[in-house]
Amino acid sequence: MNLTLHVWRQKNAKATGAFVTYQAKDISPDMSFLEMLDVVNEDLIAKNEEPITFDHDCREGICGACGMVINGAPHGPKQRTTTCQLHMRSFKDGDELTLEPWRAEAFPIVRDLMVDRSAFDRIIASGGFITAPTGTAQDANAIPVRKENADLAMDAAACIGCGACVAACPNASAMLFTGAKVSQLALLPQGQPERYDRVLKMVSEMDASGFGSCTNHGECASACPKGISLQNIARMNRDFVKASLTDGTRDASGDTGGAG
Amino acid sequence: MELRSNAPTGPIEQRWDKHRFDMKLVNPANKRKYSIIMVGSGLAGGSGAATLAELGYNVSCFCYQDSPRRAHSIAAQGGINAAKNYRNDGDSIYRLFYDTVKGGDFRARESNVYRLAQVSVNIIDQMVAQGVPFAREYGGLLDNRSFGGAQVSRTFYARGQTGQQLLLGAYQQLERQIGLGKVKMYPRHEMLELITIDGRARGIVTRDMTTGKVESHLADAVCLATGGYGNVFYLSTNAKGCNTTANWRAYKKGAAFANPCYTQIHPTCIPVSGDHQSKLTLMSESLRNDGRVWVPKKKGDTRKPADIPEDERDYYLERKYPSFGNLAPRDIASRAAKEACDDGRGVGPGGKGVYLDFADAIKRLGSHAIAEKYGNLFEMYERITDENPYKQPMRIYPAVHYTMGGLWVDYNLQSTIPGLHVLGEANFSDHGANRLGASALMQGLADGYFIIPYTIGHYLASNKLEKITTDHPEVKKAEAAVTDRINKFLSINGKRSPTSFHRELGKIMWEYCGMARNDAGLKTALEKIPALREEFWKDVKVLGDGFSLNQSLEMAGRVADFLELGELMCLDALERKESAGGHYRTEYQDEGEAKRDDANFCHVAAWEYAGEGKKPIRNIEPLDFEYVHLATRSYK
Ligand code: FES
Numbered sequence: 012m013n014l015t016l017h018v019w020r021q022k023n024a025k026a027t028g029a030f031v032t033y034q035a036k037d038i039s040p041d042m043s044f045l046e047m048l049d050v051v052n053e054d055l056i057a058k059n060e061e062p063i064t065f066d067h068d069c070r071e072g073i074c075g076a077c078g079m080v081i082n083g084a085p086h087g088p089k090q091r092t093t094t095c096q097l098h099m100r101s102f103k104d105g106d107e108l109t110l111e112p113w114r115a116e117a118f119p120i121v122r123d124l125m126v127d128r129s130a131f132d133r134i135i136a137s138g139g140f141i142t143a144p145t146g147t148a149q150d151a152n153a154i155p156v157r158k159e160n161a162d163l164a165m166d167a168a169a170c171i172g173c174g175a176c177v178a179a180c181p182n183a184s185a186m187l188f189t190g191a192k193v194s195q196l197a198l199l200p201q202g203q204p205e206r207y208d209r210v211l212k213m214v215s216e217m218d219a220s221g222f223g224s225c226t227n228h229g230e231c232a233s234a235c236p237k238g239i240s241l242q243n244i245a246r247m248n249r250d251f252v253k254a255s256l257t258d259g260t261r262d263a264s265g266d267t268g269g270a271g
Numbered sequence: 272m273e274l275r276s277n278a279p280t281g282p283i284e285q286r287w288d289k290h291r292f293d294m295k296l297v298n299p300a301n302k303r304k305y306s307i308i309m310v311g312s313g314l315a316g317g318s319g320a321a322t323l324a325e326l327g328y329n330v331s332c333f334c335y336q337d338s339p340r341r342a343h344s345i346a347a348q349g350g351i352n353a354a355k356n357y358r359n360d361g362d363s364i365y366r367l368f369y370d371t372v373k374g375g376d377f378r379a380r381e382s383n384v385y386r387l388a389q390v391s392v393n394i395i396d397q398m399v400a401q402g403v404p405f406a407r408e409y410g411g412l413l414d415n416r417s418f419g420g421a422q423v424s425r426t427f428y429a430r431g432q433t434g435q436q437l438l439l440g441a442y443q444q445l446e447r448q449i450g451l452g453k454v455k456m457y458p459r460h461e462m463l464e465l466i467t468i469d470g471r472a473r474g475i476v477t478r479d480m481t482t483g484k485v486e487s488h489l490a491d492a493v494c495l496a497t498g499g500y501g502n503v504f505y506l507s508t509n510a511k512g513c514n515t516t517a518n519w520r521a522y523k524k525g526a527a528f529a530n531p532c533y534t535q536i537h538p539t540c541i542p543v544s545g546d547h548q549s550k551l552t553l554m555s556e557s558l559r560n561d562g563r564v565w566v567p568k569k570k571g572d573t574r575k576p577a578d579i580p581e582d583e584r585d586y587y588l589e590r591k592y593p594s595f596g597n598l599a600p601r602d603i604a605s606r607a608a609k610e611a612c613d614d615g616r617g618v619g620p621g622g623k624g625v626y627l628d629f630a631d632a633i634k635r636l637g638s639h640a641i642a643e644k645y646g647n648l649f650e651m652y653e654r655i656t657d658e659n660p661y662k663q664p665m666r667i668y669p670a671v672h673y674t675m676g677g678l679w680v681d682y683n684l685q686s687t688i689p690g691l692h693v694l695g696e697a698n699f700s701d702h703g704a705n706r707l708g709a710s711a712l713m714q715g716l717a718d719g720y721f722i723i724p725y726t727i728g729h730y731l732a733s734n735k736l737e738k739i740t741t742d743h744p745e746v747k748k749a750e751a752a753v754t755d756r757i758n759k760f761l762s763i764n765g766k767r768s769p770t771s772f773h774r775e776l777g778k779i780m781w782e783y784c785g786m787a788r789n790d791a792g793l794k795t796a797l798e799k800i801p802a803l804r805e806e807f808w809k810d811v812k813v814l815g816d817g818f819s820l821n822q823s824l825e826m827a828g829r830v831a832d833f834l835e836l837g838e839l840m841c842l843d844a845l846e847r848k849e850s851a852g853g854h855y856r857t858e859y860q861d862e863g864e865a866k867r868d869d870a871n872f873c874h875v876a877a878w879e880y881a882g883e884g885k886k887p888i889r890n891i892e893p894l895d896f897e898y899v900h901l902a903t904r905s906y907k
Contacts, residue, residue, distance in 0.1 A: 069345065074336075141400070145322040157411055161404050
């Protein structure tokens with residue numbers, strides 16, 4: 012099949028960008044979306060035009076590197092699917108597609124469809140961890156975890172950090188990303204000692220990085236390729252309120268997990 | 272070149288303890304005075320960088336991705352082995368050691384493997400403490416599953432995303448150190464040269480992939496944790512960015528490259544769908560716990576799988592290897608699939624596939640239970656192939672997945688260049704000629720968390736390191752080499768894209784140095800590769816400039832190195848005149864089973880760079896088997 016692409020081209024963070032139209036010819040429905048772009052790029056190189064820059068790595072939906080807005084939808088039309096896992100059979104001959112980078116103040120454009128998501132790393136660095144230096148651990152089975160909690164923690168931990176939630180949100184909020192990490196660790200007994208301190212630090216870093224606030228649109232969860240649920244935001248909000256009331260010093264030693 | 276393994280002697284259970292005591296220590300106040308470079312942020316690099324920083328060292332960590340959280344360890348699906356014996360099924364450190372040595376077809380160093388099995392138990396403890404959400408049973412304790420090459424259940428898992436969860440655990444620990452200022456992180460940076468001064472590794476030259484800036488970074492020691500080189504085949508389960516450049520630069524500066532021909536072809540991947548294919552996707556080995564592998568008995572049988580009656584199916588793994596059945600090790604399962612397809616009994620387009628069938632398991636356990644165990648894998652399969660594996664069997668075919676070969680290291684993970692340490696898949700040390708499933712994650716974390724933190728201290732405490740600055744002539748020379756190379760790529764102005772060369776190299780490698788190799792084929796490849804390389808340097812086309820983000824330029828550099836490595840792999844394969852694990856020479860077999868030649872090849876081949884245009888030197892490290900006695904590997 013043949014498609015028409017309107018692609019955002021921008022040389023670097025400071026340059027002004029614009030849409031440029033390209034034809035994608037002889038595309039097989041078995042190709043992934045990125046393989047379709049590979050074909051377009053090889054054509055461009057043959058014509059001495061610089062290929063389109065986009066982030067990608069694993070191409071199996073797990074590393075979170077890829078992502079672009081396709082006809083207004085982050086990662087395109089298919090639910091729970093990253094751009095690299097989207098296949099051309101989701102489109103038809105003659106389709107016209109607009110490809111844009113994630114748009115958010117906290118994600119400056121690096122080039123074309125590639126953005127800088129280091130703000131996510133800073134949120135994790137501010138508190139998205141359990142302080143467990145190497146060598147201090149007790150036997151793994153000494154800490155039993157309710158299966159329900161372990162499963163919910165795993166649901167939250169499935170986040171790949173791609174940034175689609177931010178791109179989908181009208182306020183460019185990072186609540187789903189941050190909430191997922193806060194929830195995962197708050198649901199586990201190992202995460203209790205730092206639970207309230209953690210949420211305060213992560214939320215404050217999130218605000219400092221220029222992400223917007225959450226006004227309950229829920230676009231983030233529907234755009235999420237990993238199905239991270241809005242419940243994670245609710246859990247984070249609950250912990251945040253509790254923590255704020257006590258300034259993060261609340262003694263959490265009585266908690267054994269169970270933020271859900 | 273002298274290859275001193277520095278492995279301790281004495282009873283194997285005590286070697287690591289003894290060695291730890293014998294090694295020199297750096298006292299806590301002095302650790303602050305040392306700086307260490309870590310290249311790579313996967314399980315080995317991420318855990319290593321974080322742990323070294325916890326100890327007090329000043330660490331700089333580099334990765335080519337936009338965030339350390341994206342390193343390809345993230346894609347590992349099935350699980351991580353540990354000799355916990357939580358199942359009470361007869362597991363032990365000794366058994367994990369034994370299985371790994373045997374699984375590797377007796378081509379790994381016993382002392383290293385034993386240590387790996389020992390620290391495996393600490394890894395699970397450590398990762399649980401960090402909040403990795405491993406699968407649990409209703410009682411709240413950890414669950415296990417079985418993997419190929421083992422008859423016990425020792426694999427811990429987090430759904431089908433174990434690599435992701437372990438990597439995020441290590442990444443969070445790394446981010447904590449970044450937040451504390453003990454690790455300086457350099458994402459979107461590519462290492463393009465190793466700096467050696469007075470024979471020691473003292474730094475690296477990188478290119479900032481966003482701005483194009485070429486820069487030197489100096490340190491007291493350098494660690495490479497840059498993964499494997501499976502992308503030399505173009506199509507593999509590796510991420511698109513995985514490359515050999517860091518290792519290859521080190522090789523050309525004097526680090527020996529060990530057993531480059533040992534590549535792992537994973538039996539359960541989604542088959543190639545067309546020429547556009549850019550990468551292959553693995554279906555976790557854990558699926559072989561419940562899936563049964565078969566092909567039709569009749570050649571060229573094009574009936575739908577459901578229309579082929581039970582007695583006209585060949586469950587060939589169960590037939591040939593009754594005691595391990597569908598859980599035969601990877602190299603064996605891959606070869607058996609190839610044989611069936613070569614015999615004209617393959618299924619799907621082009622006959623390049625075999626069935627992995629869950630019908631029996633669904634009947635026995637119900638589709639809900641199957642979904643709980645493998646749901647995300649089934650979804651992924653359906654997304655890629657548009658076929659529903661709950662209703663019809665999966666089609667799978669072997670694909671390049673892992674490389675057991677890598678830079679040669681001694682027991683301290685030090686390469687033949689003093690001060691250059693190599694961790695994880697990038698080194699050669701623990702898996703011999705074939706890696707068992709769920710052991711890559713184990714080795715990456717073992718190296719990063721529990722080995723390098725001790726051994727690097729020993730190096731730093733035993734050597735007097737001069738202070739150096741970036742004005743040093745060796746530093747300037749290394750920088751100039753990098754800049755010249757970049758300018759060269761940009762000035763060739765040829766006609767072919769870097770990708771087109773990469774694809775062509777991949778085809779040569781797969782055909783002549785893939786699942787089955789032989790003398791004539793390898794010699795053909797050894798003619799084709801240098802010719803292709805020559806064409807590359809004359810005709811590659813890299814558009815754009817060096818001062819901005821330029822993915823074609825990045826690619827060209829990686830392909831140039833693959834074009835050299837491919838040749839070394841073929842040379843190694845040619846000279847290893849035996850079959851062992853993943854290295855299968857059709858001339859050396861016993862009714863299709865790999866035939867080792869212990870009299871002549873019970874050794875590591877460590878290749879030494881001899882200069883441009885010269886044949887590299889093949890050095891040997893003999894292997895002794897004191898504990899697991901050399902025997903023909905049998906899974907029957
Ligand atoms: S490339 Fe890794 S998630 Fe798409």
